[in-house]
Amino acid sequence: MSAHAAEKMACLSRNPALRCFSLPSFVQRTRYSRALQPSFRSGVLRRPGLQWVGVAPLQKGRLSSGCQVLHHRTLSVAAPQAVMSPPSPRTQTEASPELVTQLGFEKVKEQFLDEYKSTAVLYRHKKTGAELMSVTNEDENKVFGIVFRTPPKDSTGIPHILEHSVLCGSRKYPLKEPFVELLKGSLHTFLNAFTYPDRTCYPVASTNTKDFYNLVDVYLDAVFFPKCVSDKQIFQQEGWHHELNDPSEEVTFKGVVFNEMKGVYSQPDSVLGRVSQQALFPDNTYGVDSGGDPAVIPKLSFEEFQEFHRKFYHPSNARIWFYGDDDPNERLRLISAYLDEFEANEAARESEVSVQKLFSEPKTVVEKYAAGEMGDLKKKHMVCVNWLLADSPLDMETELALGFLDHLMLGTPAAPLRKALLESGLGDAIVGGGLDDDLLQAQFSLGLKNVSEENVGKIEDLIISKLKELADEGFTPEAVEASMNTIEFSLRENNTGSFPRGLSLMLRAMGNWLYGRDPFEPLRFAKPLENLKARIANEGAKAVFSPLIQNFLLDNAHKVTVMLQPDPEKGSASETEEKELLQKLKASMTKEDLAELVRATEELRLKQETPDPPEALATVPSLSLKDIPSEPTQIPMDVGDINGTTVLRHDLFTNDVLYADLAFDMSSVDSKLLPLVPLFCQSVMEMGTKDMDFVQLNQLIGRKTGGISIFPSTSARRGKKEPCSHIVVRGKAMSSQIQELFDLIRILLQDVQFTDQQRFKQFVCQSKARMESAMRGRGHSIAASRMDAKMNIAGWVSEQMGGLSYFDYLQTLEKQVDSDWPSVSESLNQIRTSFLSRQRSLVNLTAESKLITRAETHVTSLLDALPAGELSKVECWNSCLEWSNEGLAVPTQVNYVGKASNIYDTGYQLNGSAYVISKYIGNTWLWDRVRVSGGAYGGFCDFDSHSGVFSFLSYRDPNLLETLDIYDKTVEFLRELELDDDSLTKAIIGTIGDVDSYQLPDAKGYTSMVRYQLGITEEERKQRREEILSTKLSDFKKFADVLEASKSKSVVVAVASEDDIATANKSRPGLLNVRKVL
């Protein structure tokens, strides 16, 4: 229910400077996840551009930059045709019947999933009723998950706080945070936990079997026997507590979830999603916030928390998932050891989610959100129309048809409903993500943001009239074909990006399973898909889709229109309210009470800051260096050329899909035009040619390919001043459609006309709206790119195209589009002519060699069609932002604090140990101080080995100066560090896990291209790996000297509340140059 549509658009101006910094969509919706994504936290090894961006279909839930996660509902329309791994014979697909009985299980049902070439067996643990789905196939990226139904009764955030807390130590693993030990020292390809409105999921994934079972055991012990139910301090740390350092100071609230949720509640999009969901479901569990409302969280008692765990974290209420190529017998052995300790309880009945009955009358809800003072507040309203589709389960074919309908209406820029909303000029960007069928009852939400006060009433009318029109007139055959092909392609490809495929399947199955329905059904889409296609063919699309629009939307009285009004007072009002509450509390306390609170505060901090004893650490199972390959993973690459253009070929099994990338050197683009490049890319995809308007062009791409995208990509190059900067076109198609793919790429590059002023204006407004959200929600990446831009040209280039400078540029551009469109249009043409050249391009092909060979004829024609002339370099990019510390003020309840320096400037020579050290700093020192005792949601560091920039960043942080002090003390931390062999080995293994991260074939091909562009050779990779593997404690000490030496040349950027910046400047005058951003 958040701004999925906006996120889809965000993909078009993907900013490489923000690469590793994004959260899974779960966090952005009303789902919460325990940790920031590991890749997000330890952005040591940058893996730019591994995912599809741009008009790649079905991007709901995908994020705009870096490590995007394919949200499971993306795939909820239908099922892929096959798992994309080379076929090979396998041995065992199910556990032996004797063992099943012996371990106390019974087999409930078994099916071969043709769609995934997998065998799925559902077991029931007889004594407790726990259910287990065991999926076996050839996928080496094994997945385990345990899910409990955890519907909350209030907004104290119990499920969310519990989700955090159970991973803080357990019976068998009695250390502070086994979860962090796993983050540090395992080869996991996925490790996190999510809280939904009605369930809590604990998934792990790994390609290494031994590692996988280690992860599973730690998770099982954590959920069933956590320390947090007996140790109140864990609840205080993760949930909430009062903090008082000295009786003379003010009492404050602290807690990881408390601050995480303050961040969530500081984002208007999140507020809108929350208000909408709660208004749609006033009568059941979805009417409260499972994540926790910061105003309500402090009402939660430890006793309620304990009781919630006792009741719901029980085998009788558990659904367990295994997936991959490991031994199915071993899975049952592992699980039964835990389940056998329990007797059945009533949890399964008590955790049932009740159905929200449908309204007989539509409703309207008006709420306020905390807005900044910048800009015209009258234009900052948000409107979202929401429907609850049904109060009884939908059959698979209806769900599938609704998924198609959703894609038809909203899935692409050419989709009519989406187009109508954006072209109406009533708002800048779309909110509400269309169909959402994650929960018990499906919803549909849609609206606009940045709406003028006088237009607020018009949004609903517009949506309704457009729906009526679509019901009356239906969709064009081209549109239907495009959606069909797009969805089918996506299913066949089953490309879940960096998200494990087995996890995406688990989440999908859960949509039925959790509610007592058939878990196999959501995985068996081939038949319903065929039926739907047959119906469309026989009866026509209108006969299929019009009744859906009519019944589920137009005639449906369960409709809630939510209007969100900007309120510049609200932010400070909630802060004042919180302060007054705490002052009242303090006033009511006796001297003894105060002394006791100071003591408790100290005690908690001491506990948090005391390292685990070695014997506790030793309980967490880990691999030894012998378990990991000493050689780097190889990606096949053959370097050739076609008429003088370099062509890279990666011979990989891709299941008949060709992945093609074209990278054009961007260094010839005039530096003044750089901020226009993201919008240039969007225009290329969405402006149309002389012969085809953009709708036709978009539909053609949908009908003939698996998606095409275009975006700028910039990285520093080690040892060079000039950055490595490209405009990249990515496309994919089935083998039968290769020619169409290259034809379309040529049309996009050459024939698109930059003449549509009105459309361009929309792009500008959308980008502006997106950047506004980024300022509040991704302040750490804004800060990081700002700091980068002060230190190197690559950083500066990226910031021009996606940072605060870009945001500034958009304000000017918006006016210029009205006042002087011809010059804007001319600039767009100028960008095209300045980079489009055969000589300055690189072609990257990934598929089986036969397919690559076939593709080369088409590559040749494409290259022949491109201009051949050598381009002159217009201007040398030689800029950096002014060197100053900045405080960027935004309306937020939590801050993002950054500090960075370039360690190469101190003479430091890159050594693989830097990866180990920086990951270690992030997972220990910063995690403990910034997150655990500081109360921030995240604290991490990032080392860019290309530029040498080493940065510290915090995320949703209640502090500012304190956090900077922690960064500075990193030097002492390293100097005083004592590391036993075990801990060092773990740190090394965890780093190798990052280096060897699991990738699907398209990502492998792309990574290999980036390495080629950056001049990273196999020899160098080998050397780095050896350095990583031989990292010693002395390297940590040497690194302390490096950080020390770079201290004097470091820069600070904080994206923070105005108050906190002022307070910081008061205590350290002149520290930050203040600038109000929102």
Ligand SMILES: [Zn+2]
């Ligand atoms: Zn959380």
